[in-house]
Amino acid sequence: IGQSGENQVQYACVINDLKHACGRNGTGAIMGYKNLKAVAIKGTLGFNFKDKDKIMEISKWYAKYQKDHPLSRGKYLYGTAAGVESLSKSGILPTRNFKDGSFEKAKEISGQTMADTILIQRGGCFGCPVRCKRVVKVDEEDMQVDPKFGGPEYETIGAMGSMCGIGDLEVIAKAHELCNDFGIDTISAGVSISFAMECFEKGIINEEDTEGIKLNFGNEKALLKLIEDIAYKRGFGKILAQGVKEMSQEFGKGSEEFAMHVKGQELPMHEPRGKIGVGLGYAVSPTGADHMQAAHDTMITEDGPILDAVKILGLTKAVDPMTYGKDKAEFYGIMEKWWSFLNMVGMCDFIPAPRGSMPIEKFMELINAATGWDFTPEEAMEVGERGITAARKLNYDLGIDESHEDLPKRLYQPLQNGSLKGVSMDKDKFLEMKKYYYEYMGWDEKGYPKEETLTRLGL
Ligand code: SF4
Missing domain, CATH: 1.10.569.10 (Aldehyde Ferredoxin Oxidoreductase Protein, subunit A, domain 2)
Structure with missing residues (x-):
């Protein structure tokens, strides 16, 4: 941590190698509070993969495959x-x-x-x-x-x-x-x-x-x-x-x-008045406004290869970024479970579909080659869901509940310029969509996980 963490700035972060930021949620302030300046790790044992040859085979294949793929190429160039x-x-x-x-x-x-x-x-x-x-x-x-x-x-x-x-x-x-x-x-x-x-x-x-x-x-x-x-x-x-x-x-x-904050965390650089699902994510994220909880609704707006790539996760329809309702709530829930799983295995969201170019089937092969398991996408989704639900339970137990799950007033007011000039979010529709989302996740109308959901997930 730097001087910001030492002085416990609310949004101090942890920086690795001067350029990789563990950016949000003030983890640097927590380290500063504990008088912990840095963590240094040196390993000597190498990687203990179950099937190293398979890992190498997929890695080599992906290095070539992604090179000219539009979902990777733009990220490399710009x-x-x-x-x-x-x-x-x-x-x-x-x-x-x-x-x-x-x-x-x-x-x-x-x-x-x-x-x-x-x-x-x-x-x-x-x-x-x-x-x-x-x-x-x-x-x-x-x-x-x-x-x-x-x-x-x-x-x-x-x-x-x-x-x-x-x-x-x-x-x-x-x-x-x-x-x-x-x-x-x-x-x-x-x-x-x-x-x-x-x-x-x-x-x-x-x-x-x-x-x-x-x-x-x-x-x-x-x-x-x-x-x-x-x-x-x-x-x-x-x-x-x-x-x-x-x-x-x-x-x-x-x-x-x-x-511009939710639960005390400042909004990232994504405009919910043009991506309604992102607004839902800002409100219900366990860590406050966060753009990395789920794929954005602008990513899958039509039938085609990106939608096809995620059908294996249970998503059957593309979405219109400007709509609310049940379909949008479900879209968000499915994508959130998937990205929650990626967080748990430490995988960057820019690699597997839908944001990245690696097919989900290939990614599951990697997981299984590393662990020796026979893991399926359904099981991965359940792991993701367990993480989201556990975080929610913890938040509610600490008093961070449904009353904190709304957006800054400005988003219910019209944008002042640009091609969406005059567009604002509809609060009633937004709150209704939030209820659909709770329902989809197996939570009660106050957003707390139902007993049967906790039991099903082993929580
Ligand atoms: S792991 Fe993700 S963030 Fe890091 S270089 Fe690759 S695409 Fe970029």
Whole structure:
């Protein structure tokens, strides 16, 4: 952990090798609280796979297979920020604290522009052939960014860029470097600064509160200074280090309406007014607003190879991102169980279908070659379901219940620009869909797992 974790910033994170972030939920603050600076691991025993030859065979096959596959190729070429411009055109690029859905400088901060300017290498996690990670370098007189910190991914570009009204990739790369250096979650930091910018522009806070900083959207110098101030909890950074939930409680004056968090966790860079299922995920996620709980509804919008790839999990229909209802609740539940299973086996969501190019059957072969089991997709789904249900039971036992499972008021209000201008979420339909989801998961109408569900899952 960095200074941010040592000082117990609410959204301090754990950084591995200076560039891989265990980003969300303030795990760095927990380590700081326990006086635990780092965990070092060195192994000597190698991998103890049941069928090593099979693992090697599938790995070699996949390294070749994924190379020209559209679901892998774009990630390699342009990283996770490949879609910045198209998201902006579709009106779902979170911009200026989710007031807007389109950013006039989307092209300047896209993965494509990065590839043409500051990108010096495509990086990746250990052994992964997809290599979606970025390594960037800036060496200007007034700005240097060290490649040892990797490079900004989509979430960082959204949170530090469009959310703060900043369209300069070098500034965003510097913000990314500072966050990795201090051990700060880039999403929560960007959303907190963006929230403060809106409060400043609305006159809810002023220069006296910010200690002389003119905190308008687009203020690049303020962004970089405040990241450091957050890490050391000094000046206005001490306020920002609390995150938007506590900031809005302190600022008052109606700022709660646009404090973009669920269960105290700041929203990631995905706009629920254009992906209703993602909104459901933000509300019901056990860890607060999270975009990595389930595949997004924009991923499977029509019949075709992606839908075919996940039929084995029980999904039979594509979905319209703009609809609510039973089908959407079921879509979310199925995808959530699958991604929960991937989390449990430590597999990146960008590898197997539907987000990645590896067929699910092939992925199950890998699991079985590693373990020597005869594991089926149905069993995998049950393991995923058990994880979700156990987390829910724990949350409810700790007092985090259905009353916390709603969205920030702003999402029920219209977007201010872009192709979805005027579109808002329908609260009644949203709450009805949440009930369908509880029902699908075998929970009661308050969202608590029914006795028979707990028994079936061995909980
Ligand atoms: S494991 Fe996932 S995040 Fe890591 S390089 Fe591969 S695709 Fe990217």
